Amino acid sequence: MSKDQAGARAAAPAAGREGERSEAERPAAGAAAQPPAPVIVADPEVPEKARRRQFSAQYKLRVVEEADRCSEPGEIGALLRREGLYSSHLSVWRRQREEGSLDRLRPQKRGRKTKPVNPLAKKLAELERENEKLRQRLQQAETIIDVQKKVSQILGTRLSDDPTETRE
Numbered sequence: 001m002s003k004d005q006a007g008a009r010a011a012a013p014a015a016g017r018e019g020e021r022s023e024a025e026r027p028a029a030g031a032a033a034q035p036p037a038p039v040i041v042a043d044p045e046v047p048e049k050a051r052r053r054q055f056s057a058q059y060k061l062r063v064v065e066e067a068d069r070c071s072e073p074g075e076i077g078a079l080l081r082r083e084g085l086y087s088s089h090l091s092v093w094r095r096q097r098e099e100g101s102l103d104r105l106r107p108q109k110r111g112r113k114t115k116p117v118n119p120l121a122k123k124l125a126e127l128e129r130e131n132e133k134l135r136q137r138l139q140q141a142e143t144i145i146d147v148q149k150k151v152s153q154i155l156g157t158r159l160s161d162d163p164t165e166t167r168e
Contacts, residue, residue, distance in 0.1 A: 060093045067094075 067090055070076045
């Protein structure tokens with residue numbers, strides 16, 4: 001395009017819009033000056049990473065069944081464009097449906113598989129805690145008995161070994 005053609009094209013639209021300006025209108029000389037409009041600064045933060053789309057089993061089955069009902073040329077393409085899908089989605093979903101693997105169409109839990117819990121593990125942990133408490137009580141009782149023996153030796157009194165025996 002030559003300079004003359006470009007100038008003519010630029011002048012043509014302006015001729016139909018008389019009185020319009022590309023700049024904002026300036027206030028009259030006597031009018032108070034307004035502060036300039038705030039400048040909008042683009043957000044410098046990096047946008048979030050794109051996430052993969054996840055389709056529900058019901059959605060997949062609905063799209064596959066709708067695609068199966070298409071009989072005219074171009075209907076499947078229109079369906080895929082409307083839904084924002086690729087033909088590979090449709091072929092994979094059809095193959096999964098034909099294999100009878102509808103479980104694969106349902107959302108699956110991702111990550112490591114959970115280990116089966118031993119039903120006796122809870123009982124074992126409870127018994128171990130109880131055993132530890134009893135050991136502590138036994139240790140405390142033995143300490144008290146040792147202290148009582150030492151006190152009786154210091155005071156010169158004899159402790160009986162039989163707790164049913166009455167004191168004199």
